[in-house]
Amino acid sequence: MENNRGSFSSNLGFVLAAMGSAIGLGNLWGFPYKMGANGGFPFLIIYLTFVIFCGVVVMCVEMAIGRKTGKSPVLAMSQLGKKYAFVGWFGVLSATLIMGFYSVLIGYSFRYMFGFLIQIFGASGFGGMDGGAFFGAYTGNIGAVVGYTILTFVLCYFIVAGGIEKGIEKFNGIGIPALFVILIAIIIYNFTLEGSEQGLVFMFTSKGMEIAGTEFNFLNACRTAAGQMLFSCSLGMGAMITYGSYLDKKENISKNAWIIPAADTCAAILAGVAIFPAVFAQGQSPNAGPGLLFITMHNTFTSMGFAGNIVGALFYLLVIFAGISSAISLMEVSSAHLIDSSAAKGKPMSRKKAVGIIAGIMMVLAIPVCIDKLGGAGWGIYQFLGEGSKDLLDLYDFVSEGVMMPLGAVLMCLVVGWGKGMDWMADEIETQGNKFVTRGFFTVCVKYITPAMMLFVLISLALSYVGL
Numbered sequence: 249m250e251n252n253r254g255s256f257s258s259n260l261g262f263v264l265a266a267m268g269s270a271i272g273l274g275n276l277w278g279f280p281y282k283m284g285a286n287g288g289f290p291f292l293i294i295y296l297t298f299v300i301f302c303g304v305v306v307m308c309v310e311m312a313i314g315r316k317t318g319k320s321p322v323l324a325m326s327q328l329g330k331k332y333a334f335v336g337w338f339g340v341l342s343a344t345l346i347m348g349f350y351s352v353l354i355g356y357s358f359r360y361m362f363g364f365l366i367q368i369f370g371a372s373g374f375g376g377m378d379g380g381a382f383f384g385a386y387t388g389n390i391g392a393v394v395g396y397t398i399l400t401f402v403l404c405y406f407i408v409a410g411g412i413e414k415g416i417e418k419f420n421g422i423g424i425p426a427l428f429v430i431l432i433a434i435i436i437y438n439f440t441l442e443g444s445e446q447g448l449v450f451m452f453t454s455k456g457m458e459i460a461g462t463e464f465n466f467l468n469a470c471r472t473a474a475g476q477m478l479f480s481c482s483l484g485m486g487a488m489i490t491y492g493s494y495l496d497k498k499e500n501i502s503k504n505a506w507i508i509p510a511a512d513t514c515a516a517i518l519a520g521v522a523i524f525p526a527v528f529a530q531g532q533s534p535n536a537g538p539g540l541l542f543i544t545m546h547n548t549f550t551s552m553g554f555a556g557n558i559v560g561a562l563f564y565l566l567v568i569f570a571g572i573s574s575a576i577s578l579m580e581v582s583s584a585h586l587i588d589s590s591a592a593k594g595k596p597m598s599r600k601k602a603v604g605i606i607a608g609i610m611m612v613l614a615i616p617v618c619i620d621k622l623g624g625a626g627w628g629i630y631q632f633l634g635e636g637s638k639d640l641l642d643l644y645d646f647v648s649e650g651v652m653m654p655l656g657a658v659l660m661c662l663v664v665g666w667g668k669g670m671d672w673m674a675d676e677i678e679t680q681g682n683k684f685v686t687r688g689f690f691t692v693c694v695k696y697i698t699p700a701m702m703l704f705v706l707i708s709l710a711l712s713y714v715g716l
């Protein structure tokens with residue numbers, strides 16, 4: 249039965265897939281802005297602290313759970329103890345909810361990429377509208393938004409249904425190197441633009457707060473950094489348990505646990521250096537979220553003249569690579585659950601069928617997000633989330649990123665650190681003669697430091713969503 253699940257063909261394949269999961273929209277539209285608006289360099293230090301004391305640690309815990317059990321989150325957690333199965337369920341639910349809005353945003357990116365592509369050939373890609381007007385028109389066009397969302401699902405379906413090695417590993421093997429190449433190309437181009445250094449001033453110095461109109465608040469910076477880190481590294485919801493379950497026993501988990509968050513952080517910083525210098529050089533103001541990725545960037549590329557069409561098309565291609573490589577890990581978490589649980593019941597379901605069912609469920613969740621028009625439909629049923637959060641996307645995000653992921657991260661650490669014990673984890677990491685790199689560090693973190701820091705995040709993040 250084990251063989252039916254598939255596996256990565258090499259450690260590099262695994263590392264690229266895990267990096268693909270981690271590097272996504274979170275890096276592109278969250279990190280750079282949050283860094284600028286929360287103090288610049290001090291924020292980077294706080295962020296790195298969370299990466300080291302929580303990110304690396306939870307990454308290692310998840311990969312160890314996954315590889316030791318060889319199962320997706322629900323079955324993996326229940327193998328550690330029947331009563332822990334709900335932690336795995338949090339993961340499956342988070343993955344499904346996140347995909348409910350993530351897919352819509354990747355869909356937007358397709359529309360923008362096509363827009364700039366056809367402009368290279370002289371046609372008008374955005375009906376002559378500026379960034380704000382086009383974004384309003386596009387998000388209001390439910391048919392188009394749904395269509396591009398479906399395109400995203402179809403692509404993800406084919407990749408995930410293709411299997412671990414022939415689908416997921418193959419896509420990331422091309423997508424992730426391509427992503428870094430495009431990122432570097434855009435960065436080089438940006439530095440030819442006059443005034444681009446302002447973008448670095450925004451990101452790395454306290455000037456960013458002045459421009460964003462925010463003040464440095466240590467607590468705020470901590471919770472922003474922590475929430476961002478978990479989401480960005482795809483932690484606390486079982487993506488790394490799932491990918492870890494396909495990793496060969498001879499590979500070194502504790503080493504991988506350092507590499508993946510490090511690559512994710514580099515990508516986040518590079519993303520900022522690809523985005524903000526251009527934004528400032530073209531006289532646009534920085535922003536966060538969909539406004540940055542679509543309105544601001546659209547205006548930025550438009551004001552570059554013809555070259556902007558090429559850079560714009562490349563940029564949205566980059567967003568698509570980053571998005572799809574994350575989306576397929578979300579789809580894999582829930583699909584793997586169906587595959588594993590049906591096999592456990594003695595009625596194994598084919599991968600194609602399982603992925604088809606999961607894609608269907610995720611799409612059902614995504615359609616209301618399309619119809620809600622980022623709050624434009626005026627449903628307003630989420631007002632309880634507080635100011636600034638007024639759409640269904642925020643609600644999905646709150647339940648997954650704000651509640652289930654931090655809770656999942658704390659519980660996984662506690663179950664492993666206190667329930668099973670560090671020898672249990674070391675035993676898996678040291679199989680086939682591997683070294684448990686920095687075991688002392690991991691022991692103190694898994695048992696004390698990480699849960700304490702994460703609990704802090706969970707409480708303060710939840711409070712911030714309701715406006716406290």
Ligand code: PHE
Nearest residue numbers: 270272273274479480482574
């Ligand atoms: N890490 C992804 C990003 O930064 C989002 C994600 C979260 C993907 C959880 C998978 C699991 O955009």
